[in-house]
Amino acid sequence: MIKWLRSESFTAWAFMTPGLLLLAVFVFWPIIYSIPLALTDYSVISDTHYVGLANFEAAFKDRNFLISVWNSLVYVLIVPFLQIFSILMAVLVNSRIPAIKIFRTTYYIPVVTSMVAVALIWSWLLGNNSVVNYLLIKVGIISREIHWLSDSNLALYVLMFITMWKGLGYYMMLYLAGLQNIPQDLYEAARVDGASRWRLIVHITLPLLRPYILFCTLISLMAAIRVFDEVYVLTKGGPGTATLTSSLYIFQKGMEQFNFGYASALGLIVGAVIGVLSIIVFRFNRKGGVNPY
Template identity: 70%
Template structure:
């Protein structure tokens, strides 16, 4: 009995007790749907009709589905913003980690987009990026653009514009993670390097960023998965269509369309499984590339 009490009062038991509600929610709404979707991908699941096992037919169809290829290419193109998000987030974290007047205000200002509703963000950016919006006015007035551009209605600029909005909205989130990492970096190492003649950029490149490698690994993997699975920004800014045409059609939006608009749940599950495998492969590559680094490595 005393042994059971000791276990119950241990730090591990207390930690599991606090995590239990969150783990239960994850099990019900994340893990179980993932597990259930795997066998579903091999069927022609129907809500009202009979469900039949069809083997790899859904995957064969995906191989020939041009719209899925376009959506997958757009999602992989979205990955291009990952390095920029990480770089700018690190620079912002270094900036707000300095003891300058008003630094708390800057931290709050940079984090506001993270907690702002995507609907509100879409309304703001739709207004800013409209043909008669502020962005066009400033760029045309400065002579950068010869004429106004419909940023979200032009097939050449729509995807890049949505990617920019995603980067703008996510910078504050990753900045806070890197800011936490900077708190663990010994200042003595940077000070010693500067005494030896290193400038600020050399310190950031050769000391700060290598010491932040574990945080870079975590943030890169999270942003990579978010980029490939991007849905909210594209859905709201394109009106749920992935337009104009298929310019902003991402894999998540296409899977949503197949599953919840066309009710092809088996095919949607197969597409989701393909995307998950791609994310897993890219995550393994990034993990292998960023294994070394951090304070404990030095």
């Protein structure tokens, strides 16, 4: 027993235990509890009854929920662009160019800034009589104001841009860590053989970054489907249902209408969608990394 207490395994578990307890209480237990809850009409303000699969049947007939899932899936379109730009930025900041440390720090500031604060800033930039419209009109790019957040054809894509802008610095730093783990000998050998910069990226950098690409793609995919803060602060799902996402709709059903049974069923359906997309991502990123090479 004393020998185990002095082992590295005990030290590792000791460091992980507080985090695992928090995850158990605030993540794993709510997920487990939501399964039986989804089979009831629990709503806090009235008696609870077992309804079986009625909540799931209602979900697939709920037009607003289907729209919210579709909008969340459209939001996933930012994931490949986010990863591509993050990798390119990581390659740039990994180069030895003047003032690169200042660039890294500056571009990481949005990551550590509250999403609510970021959303409020963008609301000022893109709202009515906005700074962006004023500047674009002044330089002659547009002739009249564009309603960035109240046009049903634009609002969702504007929110996607804001999400991508905020996340670029975070994923850039993850890819930068991956780049710095790649042996420089590989690049030097390839340069001796006459490889161009493009061939270095395609045949060395990207294959050896695949574990990082898998991880970043997974967490950005989950974040895109669960997007909430910027939608809630900037548009609240409007105009109409143009920016209604699954997380916002589940919040409305659970926390505003107190229909927790139905909200739990919606959450499980969205969780299943995330699971399917995650399996697809795993299928495309099973190989790669430094060790196999």
